[in-house]
Amino acid sequence: MVSTSQSVQRVILYEGNGSQPVEPQERYATMRALLDRGYSVGAVRPGGRLEDQGHRELVVLGRFGGTPPTIDSHDAEVRLHLRDITGLAPGAVVEIVEGLCDDTGAGAADGWKPWFPVIDFDRCTNCMQCLSFCLFDVYGVSGEGKIQVQNQTNCKTDCPACSRVCPEVAILFPKYKAGPINGDAISDDDLRREAMKVDISSLLGGDIYAMLRDRSEKAKSRFSKERDDDRALKERQRCLKKLKDGMGDLEIPAEVLSSLPSADEIQLKARQAAQRAKEALAKNAANNPAN
Amino acid sequence: MSPPQPILYCRCAYAKVVPADVKDGVLERLACSDVAFDSVADLCEMSAKQDPALERFAKQPGLRIAACYPRAVKWLFSAAGHPLPEGQAEVVNMRTLSADQAAACLIEGAPVPQIDAEGSSEKPPTGDGA
Ligand code: SF4
Numbered sequence: 001m002v003s004t005s006q007s008v009q010r011v012i013l014y015e016g017n018g019s020q021p022v023e024p025q026e027r028y029a030t031m032r033a034l035l036d037r038g039y040s041v042g043a044v045r046p047g048g049r050l051e052d053q054g055h056r057e058l059v060v061l062g063r064f065g066g067t068p069p070t071i072d073s074h075d076a077e078v079r080l081h082l083r084d085i086t087g088l089a090p091g092a093v094v095e096i097v098e099g100l101c102d103d104t105g106a107g108a109a110d111g112w113k114p115w116f117p118v119i120d121f122d123r124c125t126n127c128m129q130c131l132s133f134c135l136f137d138v139y140g141v142s143g144e145g146k147i148q149v150q151n152q153t154n155c156k157t158d159c160p161a162c163s164r165v166c167p168e169v170a171i172l173f174p175k176y177k178a179g180p181i182n183g184d185a186i187s188d189d190d191l192r193r194e195a196m197k198v199d200i201s202s203l204l205g206g207d208i209y210a211m212l213r214d215r216s217e218k219a220k221s222r223f224s225k226e227r228d229d230d231r232a233l234k235e236r237q238r239c240l241k242k243l244k245d246g247m248g249d250l251e252i253p254a255e256v257l258s259s260l261p262s263a264d265e266i267q268l269k270a271r272q273a274a275q276r277a278k279e280a281l282a283k284n285a286a287n288n289p290a291n
Numbered sequence: 292m293s294p295p296q297p298i299l300y301c302r303c304a305y306a307k308v309v310p311a312d313v314k315d316g317v318l319e320r321l322a323c324s325d326v327a328f329d330s331v332a333d334l335c336e337m338s339a340k341q342d343p344a345l346e347r348f349a350k351q352p353g354l355r356i357a358a359c360y361p362r363a364v365k366w367l368f369s370a371a372g373h374p375l376p377e378g379q380a381e382v383v384n385m386r387t388l389s390a391d392q393a394a395a396c397l398i399e400g401a402p403v404p405q406i407d408a409e410g411s412s413e414k415p416p417t418g419d420g421a
């Protein structure tokens with residue numbers, strides 16, 4: 001998993017007892033500014049109470065004047081950080097919250113675009129194809145022998161490649177642009193496509209990693225000879241387009257190709273991933289001889 | 292006016308897949324109404340980080356979640372170890388609904404329309420505790 005939950009803070013825009021109500025447009029602008037900077041915000045309205053959010057650090061913003069709010073919590077370690085925001089513009093409120101996060105060490109956005117596969121277990125048959133396909137150790141196997149997404153941050157941003165190898169259309173990337181990978185309903189067309197996709201390697205006429213490596217090497221040598229930055233960029237785009245055309249709609253971004261490991265490393269990784277998948281399947285078969 | 296159910300709004304802060312006018316419009320309508328609601332910067336990020344708030348959200352009966360596709364939201368909660376209980380939560384899809392439609396579901400408790408990519412209706416998916 002990405003980070004420990006205890007480090008995550010939460011912000012409350014508090015208008016309950018002991019605080020004055022905030023103007024509607026100010027409430028909207030303040031929440032929007034905080035959300036866009038990666039802070040999650042609860043809105044406690046007049047008459048509402050502070051509730052335990054399951055976080056250690058709770059930043060409470062309000063127009064305080066009366067008795068400051070307290071919290072009903074079973075966890076003695078919940079720390080309230082009350083800050084008066086009377087008359088402050090949204091940008092200034094964000095600065096206060098950022099300053100507090102620096103002080104407490106409980107940060108918000110860490111620069112990672114949350115891009116990773118999410119498995120639809122209503123569809124997944126635990127075939128482990130995704131595990132054998134991914135070179136970046138994103139997938140693993142749970143103690144119960146079930147496929148699991150274990151290292152989300154290893155996934156290559158904007159690359160939905162493994163969703164294409166899943167025979168059950170069971171892999172989602174919620175931030176992908178199109179369905180069904182983004183979670184949209186699966187159409188008959190999608191299912192027909194999957195039924196035809198016996199095996200991605202055979203579709204491509206061989207080892208997909210060998211093909212990617214080959215393309216990557218060719219692209220790299222061409223870039224290294226290139227002096228003019230502008231032309232190099234165009235060339236990169238041309239290679240990407242060629243690759244896309246050659247690989248249907250796999251849509252593997254150029255950055256992913258250029259970050260592919262060496263040929264030997266790829267082979268080793270692919271063998272290791274396939275071995276892990278094989279072992280998990282064998283273990284599952286031994287545990288469920290009836291299947 | 293008090294809301295018919297608890298509300299969670301997802302800003303999908305790190306991507307542009309939810310139309311900006313819809314996510315701004317929904318947030319503005321919520322913020323300018325009298326309803327209490329929770330908002331999160333990004334449910335994907337919370338799922339990956341196993342944010343403890345997800346457990347609290349999942350336990351709220353009748354929760355309405357303004358986010359993206361119901362199938363994605365369902366499995367994001369599940370992946371974090373806090374599945375949405377069967378039939379207990381409804382997802383208001385800001386990728387397919389207008390700001391007015393989404394806000395009506397959240398603030399007035401209007402039935403949640405289920406619109407897929409082709410614009411036709413489908414059965415409303417909910418969490419199943421997987
Ligand atoms: S490839 Fe698809 S069906 Fe097979 S284990 Fe992965 S998610 Fe499940």
Ligand code: SF4
Nearest residue numbers: 134138155156159162
């Ligand atoms: S998208 Fe690529 S890097 Fe991410 S899990 Fe799938 S195969 Fe691995």
